[in-house]
Amino acid sequence: MKNVNRREALKRTAYIMGGTLMAPTVAGVLNGCTPTPKLDWIPEFFSIEQAKLITTVVDVILPETDTPAASELGVPSFIEQIVSSIASPEDREKFMGTLITFEKECMDVTGKHFNELEEEQKVDFVNSQHVRMQQSEIDWKNKPFILSVKEMTIAGYCVTEVGATQLLQHVFIPGEYKACIPIEEAGNGKTWSM
Amino acid sequence: MNLNIKAKEQNTYDAIVVGTGISGGWAAKELTEKGLKTLVLERGRNVEHITDYPTMNKQPWELPNGDRLSFEELKDYEKQRRTGYTVKESTKHWWVKDIEHPYSENKRFDWIRGYHVGGRSIMWGRQSYRLSEIDFEANAKDGVAVDWPIRYADLAPWYDYVEGFIGVNGQKEGLKQLPDGNFLPPMEMNCVEKDFKSKLESKFSDRMMTIGRSANLTANHNGRSRCNYRNLCVRGCPFGAYFSSQSSTLPAAVATGNMTLRPNSIVTEVIFDTETQKASGVRVQDAETGEMTEFFAKIVFLNASALGSTWILMNSTEHFSDGMGNASGALGRNLMDHHFRIGASATVEGFEDKYYYGRRPNGIYIPRFRNIDSKHPDFIRGYGYQGGGSREDWRRNVAEMSIGADLKDEISIPGDWRFGITGFGEMLPYDENRVTLNREKLDKHGLPTFTFDCELKENEKNMRKDMQQQAVEMLETAGYKNVTPFEQSYGPGLGIHEMGTARMGRDPKTSVLNKWNQVHEVKNVFVTDGAAMTSAGCQNPSLTYMALTARAADFAVNELKQGNL
Numbered sequence: 001m002k003n004v005n006r007r008e009a010l011k012r013t014a015y016i017m018g019g020t021l022m023a024p025t026v027a028g029v030l031n032g033c034t035p036t037p038k039l040d041w042i043p044e045f046f047s048i049e050q051a052k053l054i055t056t057v058v059d060v061i062l063p064e065t066d067t068p069a070a071s072e073l074g075v076p077s078f079i080e081q082i083v084s085s086i087a088s089p090e091d092r093e094k095f096m097g098t099l100i101t102f103e104k105e106c107m108d109v110t111g112k113h114f115n116e117l118e119e120e121q122k123v124d125f126v127n128s129q130h131v132r133m134q135q136s137e138i139d140w141k142n143k144p145f146i147l148s149v150k151e152m153t154i155a156g157y158c159v160t161e162v163g164a165t166q167l168l169q170h171v172f173i174p175g176e177y178k179a180c181i182p183i184e185e186a187g188n189g190k191t192w193s194m
Numbered sequence: 195m196n197l198n199i200k201a202k203e204q205n206t207y208d209a210i211v212v213g214t215g216i217s218g219g220w221a222a223k224e225l226t227e228k229g230l231k232t233l234v235l236e237r238g239r240n241v242e243h244i245t246d247y248p249t250m251n252k253q254p255w256e257l258p259n260g261d262r263l264s265f266e267e268l269k270d271y272e273k274q275r276r277t278g279y280t281v282k283e284s285t286k287h288w289w290v291k292d293i294e295h296p297y298s299e300n301k302r303f304d305w306i307r308g309y310h311v312g313g314r315s316i317m318w319g320r321q322s323y324r325l326s327e328i329d330f331e332a333n334a335k336d337g338v339a340v341d342w343p344i345r346y347a348d349l350a351p352w353y354d355y356v357e358g359f360i361g362v363n364g365q366k367e368g369l370k371q372l373p374d375g376n377f378l379p380p381m382e383m384n385c386v387e388k389d390f391k392s393k394l395e396s397k398f399s400d401r402m403m404t405i406g407r408s409a410n411l412t413a414n415h416n417g418r419s420r421c422n423y424r425n426l427c428v429r430g431c432p433f434g435a436y437f438s439s440q441s442s443t444l445p446a447a448v449a450t451g452n453m454t455l456r457p458n459s460i461v462t463e464v465i466f467d468t469e470t471q472k473a474s475g476v477r478v479q480d481a482e483t484g485e486m487t488e489f490f491a492k493i494v495f496l497n498a499s500a501l502g503s504t505w506i507l508m509n510s511t512e513h514f515s516d517g518m519g520n521a522s523g524a525l526g527r528n529l530m531d532h533h534f535r536i537g538a539s540a541t542v543e544g545f546e547d548k549y550y551y552g553r554r555p556n557g558i559y560i561p562r563f564r565n566i567d568s569k570h571p572d573f574i575r576g577y578g579y580q581g582g583g584s585r586e587d588w589r590r591n592v593a594e595m596s597i598g599a600d601l602k603d604e605i606s607i608p609g610d611w612r613f614g615i616t617g618f619g620e621m622l623p624y625d626e627n628r629v630t631l632n633r634e635k636l637d638k639h640g641l642p643t644f645t646f647d648c649e650l651k652e653n654e655k656n657m658r659k660d661m662q663q664q665a666v667e668m669l670e671t672a673g674y675k676n677v678t679p680f681e682q683s684y685g686p687g688l689g690i691h692e693m694g695t696a697r698m699g700r701d702p703k704t705s706v707l708n709k710w711n712q713v714h715e716v717k718n719v720f721v722t723d724g725a726a727m728t729s730a731g732c733q734n735p736s737l738t739y740m741a742l743t744a745r746a747a748d749f750a751v752n753e754l755k756q757g758n759l
Binding site: 060067127138171185 | 263382551605609
């Protein structure tokens with residue numbers, strides 16, 4: 001199933017199976033096709049394994065819906081740029097430390113490296129990390145991996161052309177200002193991109 | 195000998211203007227329109243209107259890394275970056291590199307600046323307020339520093355004049371502490387801003403809120419087109435819809451045929467003629483080649499920015515060991531700024547079905563209400579608030595948002611309405627808040643640098659407490675939720691309203707400039723930028739520099755005609 005994106009794959013699978021498959025099974029079917037995410041960029045700072053892990057995580061955070069998944073918009077390489085060249089060396093080190101913690105916790109919980117998990121297990125583990133982050137007091141000076149990646153994923157997604165114009169709405173030259181209007185009259189009513 | 199005479203003739207003008215920013219552009223326009231052959235010197239590179247705004251049409255996705263600069267590159271802007279908003283991929287070409295233009299800090303001072311034609315008129319915040327009689331009387335009434343040598347009536351017609359030319363939008367309110375101007379139609383407040391205004395004014399009899407007064411055109415004006423509500427002013431405007439030297443004053447000066455603009459020309463000193471006891475011109479170091487050239491004129495306007503003009507006077511030591519115009523010892527002293535970055539924000543409920551269209555390059559303004567009709571026990575003078583309301587976008591609290599497809603839905607729906615205000619407070623003039631010339635540490639041109647010694651004192655610190663308390667109280671009284679006070683790191687200068695250091699005054703023994711902005715001791719040298727300020731008020735100051743410049747230029751030309759200069 002080379003060159004078929006996940007959404008297309010899901011549709012096809014549903015068609016083949018008569019649309020009766022439960023989601024986890026679908027994930028299992030897909031897993032057979034693409035056991036690990038493919039990278040559409042060559043990481044220079046992250047290792048291949050780290051890049052694959054981050055690619056998976058960003059797609060759990062912002063998966064494909066009627067708009068593309070984060071990885072399809074180059075979010076993983078955006079994150080690599082932020083971590084490797086925008087962040088201070090101190091913040092970079094902290095982030096890489098949280099990545100190791102994330103991996104270690106995955107090993108503790110599942111007995112496997114994150115990248116070796118089934119697709120469904122990866123999603124479950126990322127979600128469990130997210131739930132735990134939301135349930136605990138956040139130490140903003142030592143943000144957990146899931147929160148840093150979530151922040152960078154949203155920021156990276158929303159500054160892409162697709163993110164700005166499809167997930168959000170984007171008018172570069174509004175031409176006029178309407179201060180207080182019904183939301184449905186403010187373009188298509190979605191959040192403004194800028 | 196003949197060659198020298200010829201060279202001198204070629205380098206001789208009626209007037210020299212040093213600087214092309216907000217006040218320099220005005221000096222250039224006024225002097226050339228009054229018929230003076232004027233040389234306009236700019237230390238930085240040339241910037242042509244529109245063609246030299248490289249990022250003005252860049253989409254968010256065309257700017258690398260979400261418009262962020264790399265950690266390595268930011269090291270060049272160690273001080274310029276202290277604002278947190280100035281140095282980005284889309285704006286980095288407007289700010290000096292601190293590694294090339296260093297300065298020293300006995301105490302933290304944030305000197306945020308750009309060296310190019312147009313100066314900070316390109317990047318300024320465009321808020322345009324008049325000082326009032328209360329401000330001009332303040333020093334005399336409080337027994338602070340020295341008295342302003344002018345009153346509001348001296349400047350009022352010049353405020354009218356400059357507003358009429360540049361175009362300032364605003365709402366007339368009839369306030370004695372914030373005089374009305376010659377306004378273009380006001381911008382509109384959004385739903386929560388209107389809500390806050392009505393609640394504030396019904397619950398606090400001494401306070402009101404108005405829409406910001408900004409130098410953005412709300413209607414076509416003087417051949418320039420109106421605002422298109424992109425709110426990307428800082429990159430340079432393709433419509434020329436906000437005031438900058440490029441969009442407004444320099445084209446007027448060019449149109450006269452009387453202006454010669456010379457970029458890359460660092461004025462190192464004003465030349466003093468001991469026979470006439472006047473300035474004969476300026477000495478210029480070419481920023482690219484280092485070559486020195488002298489230019490001559492009957493009058494010299496220093497508009498190099500508050501600290502730039504003071505630097506030139508301090509460095510003019512050929513006949514003045516402590517700097518030109520410094521017999522009083524006041525040169526470099528009474529450095530001021532507006533202290534800010536303290537206030538509060540809150541969530542506003544009840545307008546979930548409302549939104550806005552377009553990006554208004556302007557906010558709301560709550561004019562000063564302290565020490566006007568009553569006296570505050572803890573401080574003199576006052577502060578105003580700037581701020582606004584908006585709906586949260588994708589930058590809102592990431593930790594609390596959901597994950598997966600639900601997160602996408604959440605992001606695509608406008609978030610809570612938030613309303614926030616930040617105080618801008620008056621800083622008193624203090625003799626000991628000063629800059630001195632440092633001849634040990636040199637910049638990339640081999641020229642002396644500044645050492646700063648400036649701090650907030652008790653009056654400002656007490657005022658800041660009130661700025662925060664009142665912000666919280668007003669938002670809570672309005673019934674808003676999650677009222678959150680904030681105070682962010684502030685160092686003097688961060689307001690980018692640095693001013694003073696060559697103050698106007700009545701007495702040559704205690705001031706540098708007289709009531710016409712003439713250097714007391716060298717009458718054909720005028721300083722009409724922020725250096726001239728005798729006190730700071732709490733209003734954004736650029737409009738006052740424009741009015742002072744137009745007034746002084748008118749005076750200078752009349753004096754020239756009468757043979758007095």
